[in-house]
Amino acid sequence: MALYMGPNLLTGPIPSSLGTLSKLNVMSLVENRLSGEIPPTLGNLTQLIEFYLTGNELTGQIPPSLGKCSLGILSLGNNNLTGKIPNEVFLADTIIDLSFQNNMLVGPIPSELGLLRNMVVVDFMGNMLTGEIPVSIGGCQSLQYLYVRQNLLHGSIPSTMKKLTGLQELDLSSNNLSGTIPEFFSSFAGLTYLNLSFNKLIGEVPDAGIFHNATAFSIVGNDDLCGGIPALGLPPCLKQSTKKKKFPRLPVVVSVSTILSLIFISFLIFQYGKHKSNKKQLDPIASSSQLPRVSYADLSRATDGFSTANLIGEGRFGSVYRGNMSLGEHSIVAVKILKLQERGASHSFLAECETLRYLRHRNLVKILTACSTIDPRQYDFKALVFEYLPNGNLDKWLHVNKGEHGGQQALNLCQRLSIVIDVGSAVEYLHDFKPKPVVHCDLKPSNILLDSDMVPHVGDFGLARFINQQNRNQFQSSGWTAFRGTFGYAAPEYGIGNEVTTCGDVYSYGILLLEMFTGRSPTGENFQAEFNLHSFVVAAFPNHVEVVADHNLIPSSEDTERDPNSLLNKEATLSRLASILRIGLICSKQLPAERMQMRDVVKELHKIKEKLYPLRNNEGTFESQIAERTQEQAH
Incomplete structure (x- = not known):
């Protein structure tokens, strides 16, 4: 038995009486305007396999009672849920897809996550989760997609993640992670998208596997990285003996024997200032190519609030709008808004930025600038701005x-x-x-x-x-x-x-x-x-x-x-x-x-x-x- 009631314009709370539909297998209330809390009575739906509440205005905490359901998919993203993620949710070993993105959840990621050996997708991005990535995550041996960007996680990337050899996409960006980039990511044959940007990672960037393809990974906003492939433009790593320790950015005592070191450290300070000045934009193409900067407000104003009247095209990863704004010689532009809820959309944005920043040909679409920021609802927002071509596709x-x-x-x-x-x-x-x-x-x-x-x-x-x-x-x-x-x-x-x-x-x-x-x-x-x-x-x-x-x-x-x-x-x-x-x-x-x-x-x-x-x-x-x-x- 299934219940599909979205997308619609339903308002008000979710009726607690839905918990009496004991034979329900699928419930979808996505893209409505439902408010209030998720009724704990839904935990009575022991035969519920798929539960979708994405894109509403729900508040309160996630009911621990949902752990009683036989859930394979639990999707609660894009709401206003608060509190900690209940441990009970992870006790249903049938779960393969867990999506809590873009809420206001706090606290640590429960260590019980490692019990879900059949888990394929985990999406915690856009919350306020704290603590470290649990070492138990190595138990999720079927995991293919892990998104934890834009949280408050700290600590190093656990070595137990080397067991996740089936990973295809991994996004740990915009946290406070420290330590070095694990070498074992290089050996993940299926890893096609890796985003470690805007953390506090240090040390040498690997240059094998995924790290050999500049369009497949991002490490911008980590000011103490070095090495890697030449396309990254990072400074070379200092060769130190095993007796010497690595020194973070500290005052340097100058002596006659440290002239070369001073030169290198000066270069690092220059790079740090350059990265720091660009942190607000979070824009790999605009910052590197000195292209015009545009904000969310600029693009919204140019497209009349992303009006459907200005919609000129739509694809898997983005929607394209006609916009009226002055960018150099262009007064009309095409604005591509990335659908970040689509898996692979972030990879798509990175690929377009990294390829179009280098390519120049009269028969290629010209990119004018890009924007990566937060929208008024505090969700991630990414857009690309191209020249407008009036005769369509x-x-x-x-x-x-x-x-x-x-x-x-x-x-x-x-x-x-x-x-x-x-x-x-x-x-x-x-x-x-x-x-x-x-x-x-x-x-x-x-x-x-x-x-x-x-x-x-x-x-x-x-x-x-x-x-x-x-x-x-x-x-x-x-x-x-x-x-x-x-x-x-x-x-x-x-x-x-x-x-x-x-x-x-x-x-x-x-x-x-x-x-x-x-x-x-x-x-x-x-x-x-x-x-x-x-x-x-x-x-x-x-x-x-x-x-x-x-x-x-x-x-x-x-x-x-x-x-x-x-x-x-x-x-x-x-x-x-x-x-x-x-x-x-x-x-x-x-x-x-x-x-x-x-x-x-x-x-x-x-x-x-x-x-x-x-x-x-x-x-x-x-x-x-x-x-x-x-x-x-x-x-």
Whole structure:
């Protein structure tokens, strides 16, 4: 038996009489305006397996009686609950998902947490928990997601956490943790997101495993760290003999033999001042790149309180709003608000910051600044601000509905060919980026935005990562591979847990190319299991291209009869479409080794473009020269 009553606008207290529904297995009252305390009588629901109260205005303490239920999922986040977490809640060994985020809970994390061997998710972020991380946590051997950011925890990271080898995401940021960063995190093969920022950690940063990928972890706001990979920009660690002790930041007695030490300590003081001045912003991209700073109030004002009237796009990890604000030469911007309640959203924010701070290409979306702060409700708030591209995303133009875009017709062959070449150039730039290639991991039409001149810009780098070609196996992960792209576009090898490579982007690009020139989405209802967009085109290639090609791209017989000297006759068009689809088929082959490299793809497409539209010179735009040739033939 299940009871679902949210999201709605329900107000008032939760009726204690709900405790009489003895056969209830699932209760969900999420996203209402319920107030008052959680009735202790709900502990009588001994068959209750899933209990969701997230997103209400509940107060008071968590009833210890909930420990009598056979709970597998207990979700009480985003309320105003107070008091300590009752030990009894952890006595139900059936619990696999425990979410108490964004309340006002106090006291220590109960040591009974370690009894939950089957626990998969623990989310305590955004409370006022004190004490140390219990050493008993090593007993949670099935734990995959642990979020404890923005609390008041102190002490070191316990060595017993080395038993949590299945961890995929770990966030201990914004606490008062001290000591060194444990080396054992480097050996966690499935760990794809690690946030240790804004604590009091000291010592050397490891440089293996997850610490070799700057987009996968964050350590900002720990002023006494050193070493690590060069991308972190940390000072080198002092080499000390075993007889010497490490000295924290203390007054230094100067002697003749300490000149070199003074130089190094001066550098540390400089770094400390720089970090300290940026602590309020908590913004890795704005602080490092000297970009404009914006506050929550600025973004709220620019988007009219994040009004739905300004909502221009929505994805798994964020919502994008049109905003009116002055940032340099930009008066209109696109503001992406991260959905931090989604697991992986913080990783997405970090990935976009770390990749876009380095990347510069005319066909990539330009980031203007970022914001990481606390909203008026004292919840974490993260946002990215991009240039605004008025023609929206490519998906809306490929599958345009009548009346959209001011009556704009479907994209013509010339426009589509220019777009795929520009997108290919951007992907080629990513794959050839130095010192390490970048894999986008989510190429698809909805992530390609068009400016006022219909020039494409690849965006949404929330899944992107730098890759180390010398040690690719370090990226193998059974957990994060589920987020390696979108169904229909993601490379088949990602589905069986293979590591992220540039070949995966090539596959997605191949599917994108096939979609653009057939007009069919790879997620269409006709494509299932083995019969996908690739096999659909293969069945007609090369002799029946006209059957699968988008009919908007092929001149009709009537057009050819009216204009026998047409620049693009039907035969020439079908021939070039076959050449384009051939590239898409090679890029989307099942085996990664059989796919083309992006630099070769771009070269081949340029050749097709030149044969289809031979140009006399390099002056003017491509489209203007085509128009000029057409006018000449008309005369």
